[in-house]
Amino acid sequence: MPNITTTTKPTDTETKTSSKTSLLDNNHKDKDKDKDNSTTVAKLLAKSIKSLRENLTELSLDNFLKHTLETVMNIERQEYLEAVDNPNLDKGNGYYGRAFNNLSKNSLLINIPRTRSGGLSLNTLELLKINRNKLDEITLSLYKKGMTFSDIQSFLTEVFDHSVSPSTISELTKTFNKFRLAWSESKLETHYKVVFADVIFVTVKRGNCYSKEGVFVAIGVREDNKRELLVLDINPTESAQIWGEFLHDLKFKKGVLSIDLLVADGLNYLEDELAKVYPNTQFQKCVVHKIRNILNKTKPSDKLIVSQDIKQVFDNFESTDNIQKAQQKMHNFLEKWQKIYPSFRNQFKEGSIEYYFTYIRYPPRVRRMIYTTNCIENLNRQIRKTTKNKLSFESPNSLLDYLFMVIKDFEEKNYMKYPVHEYQYFQNPDPDSDKNKNLNQSTPDTI
Numbered sequence: 243m244p245n246i247t248t249t250t251k252p253t254d255t256e257t258k259t260s261s262k263t264s265l266l267d268n269n270h271k272d273k274d275k276d277k278d279n280s281t282t283v284a285k286l287l288a289k290s291i292k293s294l295r296e297n298l299t300e301l302s303l304d305n306f307l308k309h310t311l312e313t314v315m316n317i318e319r320q321e322y323l324e325a326v327d328n329p330n331l332d333k334g335n336g337y338y339g340r341a342f343n344n345l346s347k348n349s350l351l352i353n354i355p356r357t358r359s360g361g362l363s364l365n366t367l368e369l370l371k372i373n374r375n376k377l378d379e380i381t382l383s384l385y386k387k388g389m390t391f392s393d394i395q396s397f398l399t400e401v402f403d404h405s406v407s408p409s410t411i412s413e414l415t416k417t418f419n420k421f422r423l424a425w426s427e428s429k430l431e432t433h434y435k436v437v438f439a440d441v442i443f444v445t446v447k448r449g450n451c452y453s454k455e456g457v458f459v460a461i462g463v464r465e466d467n468k469r470e471l472l473v474l475d476i477n478p479t480e481s482a483q484i485w486g487e488f489l490h491d492l493k494f495k496k497g498v499l500s501i502d503l504l505v506a507d508g509l510n511y512l513e514d515e516l517a518k519v520y521p522n523t524q525f526q527k528c529v530v531h532k533i534r535n536i537l538n539k540t541k542p543s544d545k546l547i548v549s550q551d552i553k554q555v556f557d558n559f560e561s562t563d564n565i566q567k568a569q570q571k572m573h574n575f576l577e578k579w580q581k582i583y584p585s586f587r588n589q590f591k592e593g594s595i596e597y598y599f600t601y602i603r604y605p606p607r608v609r610r611m612i613y614t615t616n617c618i619e620n621l622n623r624q625i626r627k628t629t630k631n632k633l634s635f636e637s638p639n640s641l642l643d644y645l646f647m648v649i650k651d652f653e654e655k656n657y658m659k660y661p662v663h664e665y666q667y668f669q670n671p672d673p674d675s676d677k678n679k680n681l682n683q684s685t686p687d688t689i
Contacts, residue, residue: 486515603671
């Protein structure tokens with residue numbers, strides 16, 4: 243009788259038990275492997291610490307720091323290679339040296355481990371980079387806020403026990419130039435509701451001489467009622483012709499096709515330069531500048547009452563105020579004071595004085611915002627504050643680079659963050675309205 247082999251099919255319970263046993267075996271193997279890895283790392287770390295302890299008397303603090311960092315990075319590489327677990331994919335490839343100036347008073351040369359494929363990313367190294375980048379950011383931030391090179395050196399040494407040389411700060415500030423040049427080549431909005439223009443004088447070195455030169459700044463109100471920098475340039479003197487060149491670049495280089503209203507100081511003939519580039523743009527001369535000029539020609543004993551009277555001439559912020567009423571107040575002011583101060587009449591010449599009353603043509607809700615260049619004065623104060631400690635700049639470009647970063651920082655924290663919503667009521671005047679007649683057309687004999 244032939245032998246018959248009988249195969250017994252395992253029961254479900256036996257199958258589950260076998261699978262569970264296999265799973266447990268695999269878990270034990272993984273745990274054993276992790277245990278081996280941890281043991282290896284622990285041994286390496288223990289060995290390194292033992293070496294440090296045994297030789298601590300011979301090691302300086304710098305060498306201690308260097309050895310510790312190299313040990314930790316070696317551990318990182320070993321863990322990485324054990325995770326790869328395939329020499330064909332990646333393996334150790336020696337070290338490369340990198341100097342770190344921010345870890346010690348002396349430059350430390352750290353040996354950084356690497357692998358053949360370059361896939362190793364060291365957390366320790368990233369932390370060191372972050373530390374370096376943070377110090378660079380702090381350095382540039384302090385410089386933008388107006389601190390001198392020596393002040394920055396003292397601050398970093400005192401707070402972070404880290405010294406930075408003037409040449410290092412100078413190199414860092416070169417990044418400002420890259421940003422400014424990129425901005426100068428970029429396009430702006432095609433239309434702005436209002437543009438405020440002003441000049442502030444700062445000491446700068448040109449050639450072999452130091453002198454105060456005019457920094458030309460213009461800020462524009464966009465359709466979304468946010469404000470941004472439009473013009474930043476420098477010239478030894480202020481003139482209408484220079485502004486004309488900047489306006490030309492604004493239109494044909496920066497792409498600003500239309501401006502509803504330009505507000506600037508009382509610079510002679512600026513209205514003519516504006517008309518050449520933007521013939522449809524309204525022009526408002528700064529009332530504060532005009533009041534200041536009048537008070538400068540007044541003796542101290544009369545300044546208070548003259549100030550009150552001239553402010554009344556320009557107090558035209560109600561819906562019932564118009565050009566004719568403003569003209570009458572101006573006539574009354576001259577009648578009262580021109581015998582004592584004949585030069586006052588020169589402050590109200592035909593062909594110029596009407597530009598001081600352009601704001602009356604606009605809705606009452608926006609008149610106070612456009613009758614002076616006060617909108618840009620806060621920025622000017624920031625410029626004066628950040629430049630007063632520096633005494634002078636070594637070149638016009640270094641000054642422009644610095645001011646660009648100061649202004650853009652101010653712009654981000656103020657102009658862009660807080661739109662002036664009252665500008666939603668801004669609208670161009672009706673050219674056929676009686677309110678838009680020139681100030682001197684009604685009664686020419688006033689001036």
